[in-house]
Amino acid sequence: MDLTAHHFIVLLPLLLTCATAVLVMLGIAWQRNHSQSYLLSVLGLGAALLSLPAALHSSPQSVTALLTVDRFACFYMALILLASIACVTLAHAYLGEQQGKGYPGNREELYLLMLLATAGGLVLVSTQHLAGLFIGLELLSVPTYGLVAYAFFNRRSLEGGIKHMVLSVAGSAFLLFGIALLYADTGSLSFAGVGDRFMADAHPAALIQLGMGMLLVGLAFKLSLVPFHLWTPDVYEGAPAPAAAFLATASKVAVFAVLLRLFQFLPAASTPALHHLLAIIAVASILVGNLLALLQNNLKRLLGYSSIAHFGYLVIALVASQGLAVEAVSVYLATYVLTTLGAFGVITLMSTPYSGRDCDALYEYRGLFWRRPYLTAVLTVMMLSLAGIPLTAGFIGKFYIIAVGVQAELWWLLGALVLGSAIGVFYYLRVMVTLFMVEPNLRRHDAPFDWGQRAGGVMLLVVAILAFVLGIYPQPLLAMLSSVNLG
């Protein structure tokens, strides 16, 4: 096929991100400079973000069979790019701005890995083809192994990285096998082609059902849904805070977006088996995630378990797969990204600059309010938002999920959601009240006093204000999202 200017315009975000990766690499080869690499990365990602309106204008547009840029893709690209910019900014603060203090190894490659993973995410959200799905997923996953193990002289980080790699590769193997089975039966790799065959038969062949099941398992690994969640807490704990933030936001958003698109072509409700499987996964993720989070004394592990539960809530919308479902997922993911970035942002700033271990034990946050009121306010808003309390963005997301559940009459799943939220409130409140308790005498970690004036701090404050404003006045976001449909 011929490539015209239109094609290049819709691909601009992806092209710019890849070009930035090359530029940063060349920059490192020429001369190592931390700030320069950071600036290049942010500028590149920012340019990609700015090119989105142009891409949106030319959409929907297919570029080869693999990629299709439409409104849906554009929205998720924006979300991923924003999350990446935030993570890169956090990483800059985390690694340390001056030479000699902070992270002792080579700092610049972290940006390279993040840029590559971002490019993978962009491919993933705009693909409508199983091959594109696999390429995007691997491009997203492989750099994250490096990201998790970036602080490799820390035993936990290395262990987390290896664990992530092994399990992720196992997930990919499932995925590939599933794709192969689907291809064997339908002879097509595009979502639409598989979907047509799927819908054509009243009782799809066992092979195609098995293929879908395996595909689902593979994606569930990446989304850490129960029972494929075992890697999550260890990896979250081991990964340096900005890397964990990236894993929790950009990476998961991209995978969930592709899953959602897949299900739009193959509505889950069309086979009872898949429907039940998803419902069981949702209930299990909500309950297991919340229950295991109850007794955590490590904030990063706690957030890991809470993310399992949150993706359980999201699967409810996937099961419903009708009415408001797509919109609900978009809203929920947007609020979730905002909230998770905020929470990990606070952990990052508390651990800034890098000094061996992150500040992630809950007792290290005791009495934070009385010495860092604004940082605490940010974390408080994030915890309330994760718990879904009004005045925060998280409430709007939860409201949407419940609305979808009611609309599709999924009473059992709603019951699990209510129960899960009640359990969840317990540990979010535990974190919150810790922040306000009397402070201990001994403390190892603390955020730098001028955190609010640095890039990371400014970004964090913006995230917190957004989370608050969206909770009070969500209309602009909703108006934008109600038009985000597939195709």
Place this chain on the structure above:
Amino acid sequence: MILPWLVLIPFIGGLLCWVAEHYSSSLPRWLGLLTMGLELLLGLWLWHQGDFQLAPAAGSPPAWELEFKYIWIQRFGISIHLALDGLSLLMILLTGLLGLLSVLCSWQEIQKHVGFFHLNLMWILGGVVGVFLALDLFLFFFFWEMMLVPMYFLIALWGHSAADGRTSRINAATKFFIYTQASGLIMLVAILGLVFVNFHNSGELTFDYAKLLQARLAPSVEYILMLGFFVAFAVKLPVVPVHSWLPDAHAQAPTAGSVDLAGILLKTAAYGLLRFAVPLFPNASAEFAPIAMGLGVLGIIYGALLAFAQTDIKRLVAYTSVSHMGFVLVGIYSGSQIALQGVVIQMLAHGLSAAALFILCGQLYERLHTRDLREMGGLWGRLNYLPGVMLFFAAASLGLPGTGNFLGEFLILLGTFKVAPLIAVLASVGLVLASVYSLIMIQRAFYGPAKADGVLPGLDRREQAMVLSLIGLLVLLGIYPQPVLDTSLASMDGVQQWLAAAFSQLISAR
């Protein structure tokens, strides 16, 4: 434009209190006092110049004394819709008054982080005012959940842990939060269910009260949705099987927290029943009425018996609240106009008397540093004023004629007797038990041999002013309740019409 200001004033005042802490530690207190004074004055001014003949009633589009509407989330047909009728006005007056008192009663008690304390206090009150004014179901839920967070902080950060160390203040606060949050989510599911059923029938996605009143519901759906609302209100009221957060929360909360909790937060549940659960689902409510009244009687007797057995004076008062709110539940579901008017009086009178009792408990604690009745005794001779005042409020709580409590309970029993004689007879057992627990409290605390010698400091001016004004109001409510009854008449009339129509339909169906 006055209605949004009623909601906004406490929120803005709270923020100012927080900021003011940097300048002086007493400035937040004065600002809090000013904020709540302004709120109360606005309420009084509204009372003075309104006539309150307008209230929602069955069969016609709801009419309001004052209304404010602003489109908020267009996507779902959600608007910031506030409206005022007699019932909401009375509740707002109560909120303003008790808000003022809770600022006053923490003047000495709260010494650390004064600004943040007042921020939380003001935000609770703002949320409560929002609940009393909201007419959009989403907005109502928004405020309903929002007041939990500051209350949580109030208990968790400034509360007292129990002497025996069994229940810490953080556990109590968390229990309170989880109970109300989980039941709130069930209500949210029911709200959305109602909205989508209405959307299905009429094609309009809206959360507006007036429009949802017209929703046509199948009987079974109506019953289930009603239960969803009832669960949330039952937890907050509290109704007996789901009451266990209340004694813990009260016992551990600082005085101001207890005053707000007993005086106003419990009333939001009764208000929710009157404003939402009954009018939106009249038929299901009528069908459910015998069960609800049964639960009410259970609460009256169970609360009274447990109150009698307590050794912690604040827990004792907390259980009396369970008992008194049982009367409210009986009155609401009796569907008789006299009983419904009694409910309003009972809500106001209980708000005043429970607040007073908690303030007095706080003052006792400040002097004795214990809430354990076993360590009190013989205080009558050692304390000036306080025992006498306490005796008055104990008498009010047992329903002595001349106080508002008597009037409320009497009207409720009178109205209920015509509808459900058995329930009324059983409920009046509560009055007997009330005198038992009230008197035993006075006996244990103030009579008998003294545990120590020496005179304790009596009440100072601030404390005297607080309790004396409450005595005055309670007596006024008891002997001249007519202005209050006039104000709430139209609102209660509406509720009564809804229930009466549903009851007659139910009887003809049998």
